Amino acid sequence: MDSEISLRVNGAPERVAVPDRMTLADALRDRLGRTGTKLGCEQGVCGACTVLVDGATARSCLVLAGQAAGADVVTVEGLADASPAGRALQAAFARNDALQCGFCTPGFLVAALELLAEEQLDEARVRDGLSGNLCRCTGYGGIVRAVLEVHERLGPVPLPDIAGARSPLAVSEQASPVAGVVSRSAANRVRTGAGQEQTEPPDTGRPSTDAGRRPTDPGRALARSGAAVAAVVACYVAWRWWRSRRRLRDVPLHPPHVLWVCVPTVPPAQSSIERRR
């Protein structure tokens, strides 16, 4: 069964029809074009699909799209606008070689952003806080360094509190406890809810930022793929030319001799390329 849901994604109100069984991750990627969110295991283990739902991290593969109706969702595309630490975190990841293939990076960035709200951060806490995200390339060293670097530079950066998601639980007095464990008079209980029901996505006053860079823009995609093909062809031609020259002149497998002129202190016999053969 399909149902129409409205939610806010990276500040932009969206209205989309989704099947009841569709997860938020699939809705974000396939229906709303936010393919920055990655899907790894689809069972809540790898953390690649982590997004912010109402200001708190959530696995978007473990939330049904229908459950996210009325929610404020921030994906990696909107990270830089969601928090002042977003851009700094992305830059620190690049600087610290905190990514190789980059598949896990969107999840790490979102999880790290929540971690940066904490007052005290050390390596152990960062490793613990990011333990729900798996990276198979980097060995985590660069990721931990990047998060600590941003925390050192900016201090704790709280996330915008949306819909009271991070506010502490309100306490009310328990009415007339009777013998045994509990109050059995449920009727005269005073209840305090944390957060009011929301049918419309909350207006956080942020402009829509990523509406212009949807991956479904056909002209741009064609131009980009054309450039990529031209680059690959150019590289291949250059390589063939260099190989043919080498064979003709019987040059051993190391860079052209002009380099030895530039670096006269390194004799050709001891160059690293020569030793490797």
Place this chain on the structure above:
Amino acid sequence: MKPGPVTLRRPASVEECLDVLRSEREAVVKVISGGQSLMPLLALRMANPDVLVDIGRLDELIHLEVGPEAVTIGARVRHHQLTEEPLRSLLPVLAEAAGHIGHTAIRNRGTIGGSLAHADPAAELPAVMVLLGAEIECRSASAGTRLVPAAEFFTGPYLTTLADDELLTAVHVRRPGSGTGHGFVEFSPRHGDYARAGALATLSPGPGSRIAAARLVLFAVANRPVDVSEHVEVAVGARPEECDWASIAQAAVASLPAPIDTDRANRYRLALAAARRALRHAADRFAATRGHHGQ
């Protein structure tokens, strides 16, 4: 790895939810709260319900009531809220156990009611409820509200006494007396993973800094949490430093049914270590609290 076809219902109030549960009695219905246990089962097609009833709009189930004797926790209180104030100081053993559930993003979504109704034998919260002697509040349109002691609520792996049209709405937990020491130990293959074995203990002080009540619960070693408190009763009336916790833990684990396979036997070995450590932690905290009050 996608959930099978399902109809999602999103009632706006508890009454509407109970009506939905009653009207859908013919279909296979699952209530979904945070979904952090149910969604993987749906994705793996281990659960194939016809109807999912999402209680995510029932904000009336997010409440905490504190009385002099007991604490009432609404079913939709999330795991991360269990680990934070005010529950952290009210029920420290619950806070410590909830901190071992999954990872941050899981604890942000998962709810106490969802964990209890799911009744995973390796889950922490059912064991805490058995340890604390909690009562679980179930409501239905046909039978109204009933309270089930946690020891009777869990009947097997993923099985509870919840009827098809019933909704778990709250848990009522007795507050531990001042000076009560607690211990929580679990062994899992990876941080945040399901427990291979775990143990929970509480020691309550009586007159003369002697143990007035002692409780021990093991989890992830059987098809539901196992209350082995009768084997800790030898410690009642003694001072914690006089007790031989290793032999008490040994007796408690020995009382479990004979292991049916090597997996279960390995779990028992881990449970033995967990029980011993949990009892020692409880004894240390018991002593620490008593010393603090004595100054």
